[in-house]
Amino acid sequence: MKYDLTKKRTRGAQRTLRAFSQTMLRLLAKKPFEEINVNEICEFCDFPRATFYNYFDDKYDLVNYCWYVLAEKVRIDEAKELNPSEIVITYFDRLYDLFENNSELVSGILHHNQLSGSLVNSFTNYLRNLAHQIFLEVFGDLKFDIPVELIVDQCSATILILIEWIFLKEKPTTREQAHHYLAVLLGDESTFSMSDSSQSKS
């Protein structure tokens, strides 16, 4: 990313960032990502190429910014005061909402970009990494039988497997059913039964 997202954006920058990310999402619902090129993006939203390169390194960078924008609602972290399995379910629910609220976008994208392609993968990877960060922060203090990172990796992977199953492989599943699947996959209490942790019953 050429543009520094941390500094406060001017009105112009706001407008430009929005235009490019919206354009990318529109185009993704029209054709495969590999067939989209920078010229096309610029024509679509009537910005010169130079402007594109003021903000982004390349189209991969832009698409990554799109994921950043989409995942904004998911990123909010009150966290901390919840226990591991509550946190996992909370994050799952947020993703569930995200996909439910953007179902047209998702189905558009899936129509032209195959499920296991690098585009869809880059999105699920983005979300998995988000989950990973959040869980690591929360689980970090606890003691498990095996390294925390492994648990955290598996939790984030499992959540995204479920989300993919429901919304990308399109197997409609209610939230309750999904919670049940989650519980089974994460071994109900078994994985989360810490050896003899600090806060066994609170």
Added chain:
Amino acid sequence: MKYDLTKKRTRGAQRTLRAFSQTMLRLLAKKPFEEINVNEICEFCDFPRATFYNYFDDKYDLVNYCWYVLAEKVRIDEAKELNPSEIVITYFDRLYDLFENNSELVSGILHHNQLSGSLVNSFTNYLRNLAHQIFLEVFGDLKFDIPVELIVDQCSATILILIEWIFLKEKPTTREQAHHYLAVLLGDESTFSMSDSSQSKS
């Protein structure tokens, strides 16, 4: 892939395929994948660009062929007569061997290509898909509490999380220790306790 891998290869084709894949692996241990271009690959192994494009669509295609070559030993499937958890451990062990036998290659690649980058990702994805295929074939007949695909997805994900942990995040772990981690992550008997399956005890 331009070249048809199913038909039997002539000596010349054999030589060329080998030259390109070896070159790619050498270059990956020298610099990041994104900085490698087709011209460079061709200069390195003294083939003209035209020859490269006789075989591969682009450098991504070549790198994928490299994974295909590397994973050849893993792909052999006697399978079928083993039960789910045996199959999972067997596949894990094969991956363990693969990484152990190619440790110099792996560390070379890691030196220039970051762990979460698309290059390393493409390799672990390749192996995860392999695992997925194998497990699906073996678990397909069994009845679980939840959809088989979810179980299979999680098993393959978990195995690759462990492999990444040991060989890419470089946390040396004995095979036995790893087996223990695997058992814990996959919930010991819990996930594999099929509701009331066809072959409960054989």
Added chain:
DNA sequence: GCTATACTTAGACACTTGTACAACCTTTAC
């Protein structure tokens, strides 16, 4: 309202990409 700062723009440049094709060399299998 003015100014410093931030953003936009056109055009040029060097380089990479992927395709095509015709001529040539190697290999296979009879």
Added chain:
DNA sequence: GTAAAGGTTGTACAAGTGTCTAAGTATAGC
């Protein structure tokens, strides 16, 4: 040993990529 099939090669081409610069315009904040 020879013919047909399979590979290799040089060259050319159109299109895309990413960088740079210098001049222009918009905006924030005083």
